[in-house]
Amino acid sequence: MGIVVSIDGRILPPEEATVNVFDHGFLFGDSVYEVVRTRRGRPVTMEEHLARLEGSARRIYMELPWSRAAIAARVAEANAAGGNAESYFRIIVTRGVGEISLLPDTCRSPCLIVIVKPLPAPPASVARDGLRVLVTGRPRNDRRALDPSAKTGNYLNNLLALVEAHRGGCDDAILLNPAGLLAEATTSNLFLVRGGRVATPALECGILAGITRDLLLREFPARGIAAEEGSYGAEALESADEVFLTSTIRGVAPVTSVDGRPVGDGRPGPVTRRVAALYEEALDRLADAAGAPRSS
Numbered sequence: 001m002g003i004v005v006s007i008d009g010r011i012l013p014p015e016e017a018t019v020n021v022f023d024h025g026f027l028f029g030d031s032v033y034e035v036v037r038t039r040r041g042r043p044v045t046m047e048e049h050l051a052r053l054e055g056s057a058r059r060i061y062m063e064l065p066w067s068r069a070a071i072a073a074r075v076a077e078a079n080a081a082g083g084n085a086e087s088y089f090r091i092i093v094t095r096g097v098g099e100i101s102l103l104p105d106t107c108r109s110p111c112l113i114v115i116v117k118p119l120p121a122p123p124a125s126v127a128r129d130g131l132r133v134l135v136t137g138r139p140r141n142d143r144r145a146l147d148p149s150a151k152t153g154n155y156l157n158n159l160l161a162l163v164e165a166h167r168g169g170c171d172d173a174i175l176l177n178p179a180g181l182l183a184e185a186t187t188s189n190l191f192l193v194r195g196g197r198v199a200t201p202a203l204e205c206g207i208l209a210g211i212t213r214d215l216l217l218r219e220f221p222a223r224g225i226a227a228e229e230g231s232y233g234a235e236a237l238e239s240a241d242e243v244f245l246t247s248t249i250r251g252v253a254p255v256t257s258v259d260g261r262p263v264g265d266g267r268p269g270p271v272t273r274r275v276a277a278l279y280e281e282a283l284d285r286l287a288d289a290a291g292a293p294r295s296s
């Protein structure tokens, strides 16, 4: 029960789960990954995550030797071994073991790792009080250098922004793209609410195509929520009535202060609360579709 790791199909306890130091994933951050969660014990949006994993691999010239079904089967095996009520999965594909050379040519085969651990419950304080964010001067990676739409093992851009946000007394950082337009937070997508309309930076702004973001954008029309994708300057944050972040692990998290100034009245707003509720409902529908029993 608890944390288990599958490395190339071998299920191991965490203390035995080690990777070779000559793996290019370790040496150069030459890897791709996904974070997936369960709802009522069933993995949700797995297909979308595996499609994004393939897209990330393509962007770093890596060929995945497994079908989506084969990867999902590894996840299911590890999930069963973990035995958690709700699980967090980290699916990592590293370039594999090779010579100490940037070129991946000597790496014989990628390594597939699945880390399973209990899904952390979102802290109640976030829904109640919201997050404090800082707009960092550190730009999000330029799409032409390392496209943020690839979810790779090289997360230093995000990591440094998060460290600096914490040093500035904030919970997370909002990164601007190299043109100075709003991009995303360090591991979440960004949404603004203005006059009842929801707005989020377009993929062209240089962000990760979040699975949660996409699920919500598809959900909004049927719920009568007006939404748009576009390009917004940092000043849009100051004038927003509400701001929220989205991710697989965070769900929908209100932002109540930006650079020390309150967003709206400084409390999580009604649109954010509504979006959070509809996200929960959407997860439940996905769990129903995956055959998860309803809890009594």
Ligand SMILES: Cc1ncc(COP(=O)(O)O)c(C=O)c1O
Pocket (backbone or CB within 6 Å): 035, 158, 184, 185, 186, 187, 188, 189, 207, 208, 209, 210, 211, 212, 213, 246, 247, 248, 249
């Ligand atoms: C940079 C970045 N943006 C956005 C997200 C949110 O993506 P998702 O909703 O697929 O979890 C993540 C998730 O880890 C991320 O790392």
